[in-house]
Amino acid sequence: MPALPPSVAETLARSADAMALNDRYLNPQLGRIVRTLGFDREWVRGEGAHLIDAQGNRYLDLLCGYGTFAVGRNHPDVIAELHTLLDAHSANLPQLGVSALPGALAQALVERAPERIVAMVPANTGTEAVEGAIKLARAATGRSRILYAEHAFHGLTLGSLSLNGDENFREGFGPFVPGCERVSFGDRDALRAALSPGDVAAFIVEPVQGKGVNIAPEGYLAAAQALCREQGSLFVCDEVQTGLGRTGRFFALEHWGLDPDMICVAKALSGGFVPIGGVLVSEAVRARVFDGMERGVRHGSTFGGNDMAAAAGIATLRVLERERLVERAASLGKLLLELTLPLVERYEIVRDVRGLGLMWAIELGAPAGGRRRAVWNAMERAQTGLAAQLLVVPLFDRHRIFCQVAGHRMNVVKALPALVIEEHEIRRFAAALEDVVADADRMGGAVTRLGWDLARHGARALLR
Secondary structure: OOOOOOOHHHHHOOHHHHHHHHHHHOOHHHHHHHHHHOOOOOEEEEEEOEEEEOOOOEEEEOOHHHHOOOOOEOOHHHHHHHHHHHHHOOOOOOOOOOOHHHHHHHHHHHHOOOOOEEEEEEEOOHHHHHHHHHHHHHHHHOOOEEEEEOOOOOOOOHHHHOOOOOHHHHOOOOOOOOOEEEEOOOOHHHHHHHHOOOOEEEEEEOOEEOOOOEEOOOOHHHHHHHHHHHHOOEEEEEOOOOOOOOOOOOOHHHHHOOOOOEEEEOHHHHOOOOOOEEEEEEHHHHHHHOOOHHHOOOOOOOOOOOHHHHHHHHHHHHHHHHOOHHHHHHHHHHHHHHHHOOHHHHOOOEEEEEEEOOEEEEEEOOOOOHHHHHHHHHHHHHOOOHHHHHHHHHHHHHHOEEOEEOOOOOOEEEEOOOOOOOHHHHHHHHHHHHHHHHHHHOOHHHHHHHHHHHHHHHHHHHHO
16 A cells, blocks of 8 residues: 655655656656756745755746746745635635636736626636637637647647647647648738638737747737638637736737737736636627527636636736736836847847847857857757757856746747846846857857766766
């Protein structure tokens, strides 16, 4: 008979065993990646914009749980509200019944959404929200085709994976959901042609693409919305990563004055404490999908709209408002761009610096020629996108700044700071970035050090 599992307190005291537990019972290949990059720290605490290891070293966390910890790790106000809920012993998930918290969260989100949005369909994650949007779009329109953009990322369950623009994620998991069709991001003519048969249920698009931090060309999103309206297709904004202040507006769609039929939300909505997601919908969508008592529960999930997630969501929205974090993201994002845009002119290896609010990226490219170009080409032959690690690894090792590439096989490094990050930390990151970019621009020494670092980390991993 299995032994009694250790308590939470006992397990937290075993933080040194985290990697061994992962390798034995979860995903050993993830462990290999983490060790090879030298990211294998014994993490013991999270505070605001930082992760803290067992030696007390503080790392500026620009990965931010892929944007989940927008209000910072372990925000005390969210913790306090969750304690209030747990102490209340609420009548959670009556299922054939309702409780107040999910409705209150839905109200708060609807009040912050564009005019067309009137309700929320609860979910548990971003990918579940996207899957819900696919179902709702088909039911509301009676059509089956779904359009999505090149380079898109909408999640990794089968339905949302069918809308994934990255073949590295899709390989080996087909066949995918029929009727899903890719169009070029930013190409109005391609979208017009795909919509023209009149059988498209929805076009689902990220206002700013998470993979690569690609910002739509000026006028594209408004044109896409208009084209969808002309053809009777639904226009759906995936705000799973861009929503809740990330880009300096509550929803990124506000930058372009959009009024979509559906908005997918998740990630930052619970402050990083509880899985949460939702589809914000128009009255037309809600009325056509839930169009009678016999269809009142035709879409949902067991834990969708649970009290814990809703309480965390309400608490997170209160923090965003009280601490003016949306405005903070706008001003600090502007500062980050001002500090880092000059790198494009200063260093040949830097091709672009771009961002919106606190969603930022730097893109590297090959030097013009000579020995440095030969070194670059050798790295790319070894693995496409390896050059990005010329920034990622030394930022972590030398500067205690935690970030990562913006997608498979691309030389783009991405930063998603917590919205509570201090100005001096933005400046510290910009200074550290220039240090490692200057080193990378010389190629020779930086490449040698990267090779040694990866080899050293890999050898250390083998000895464990």
